[in-house]
Amino acid sequence: MEILLIIAVVLAIASFYLHRSTDKTKEQFENRLSVTTNPSQDLFTNQKYAIVGLLAFIQGASPLSAYDKEANQIVQSTIFSLGLSQQDVERYLKLAMTHDPEEHMNHIIDSLKEIQDRDFIKKLYEKSMRIANISGDKETKEMVSGIFSCLLYTSPSPRDCS
Numbered sequence: 001m002e003i004l005l006i007i008a009v010v011l012a013i014a015s016f017y018l019h020r021s022t023d024k025t026k027e028q029f030e031n032r033l034s035v036t037t038n039p040s041q042d043l044f045t046n047q048k049y050a051i052v053g054l055l056a057f058i059q060g061a062s063p064l065s066a067y068d069k070e071a072n073q074i075v076q077s078t079i080f081s082l083g084l085s086q087q088d089v090e091r092y093l094k095l096a097m098t099h100d101p102e103e104h105m106n107h108i109i110d111s112l113k114e115i116q117d118r119d120f121i122k123k124l125y126e127k128s129m130r131i132a133n134i135s136g137d138k139e140t141k142e143m144v145s146g147i148f149s150c151l152l153y154t155s156p157s158p159r160d161c162s
Contacts, residue, residue, distance in 0.1 A: 036117040040083025048082040049092050050111035051124060056093055058128050058144060062135035071131045078127060112151055121151050
């Protein structure tokens with residue numbers, strides 16, 4: 001009987017801490033910044049990796065952009081501004097290649113939709129479209145336009161973009 005009481009108390013304490021942690025995360029999400037001044041500090045980790053994933057996807061759409069000096073510079077400077085290490089990015093990209101591409105892109109869009117700063121999203125659009133233009137691939141350009149149209153001009157539901 002005493003053992004059950006001890007287990008119940010431990011479970012109650014664990015439940016309390018988990019609930020408190022969830023509330024803190026929810027509050028942090030609701031109070032996120034509407035202006036991104038320092039992406040390495042202002043963005044959540046999933047948002048940073050969504051940006052990396054999107055740029056990598058666009059750059060890899062064509063050999064023209066994959067090996068282009070300007071496209072590489074855009075991607076590298078963006079990664080640097082996010083405060084991510086090259087090892088972290090490599091690990092993320094290797095893991096991303098194991099996922100279903102459509103599902104992974106939906107996850108990227110979901111994470112990008114969390115970013116409140118429309119000016120930041122517009123600048124990301126400009127970078128993405130520049131890489132898409134370098135690729136010379138019409139479908140890539142259309143995909144970039146569609147994603148950012150969704151991010152900038154539709155309702156906040158991430159599934160509207162799927």
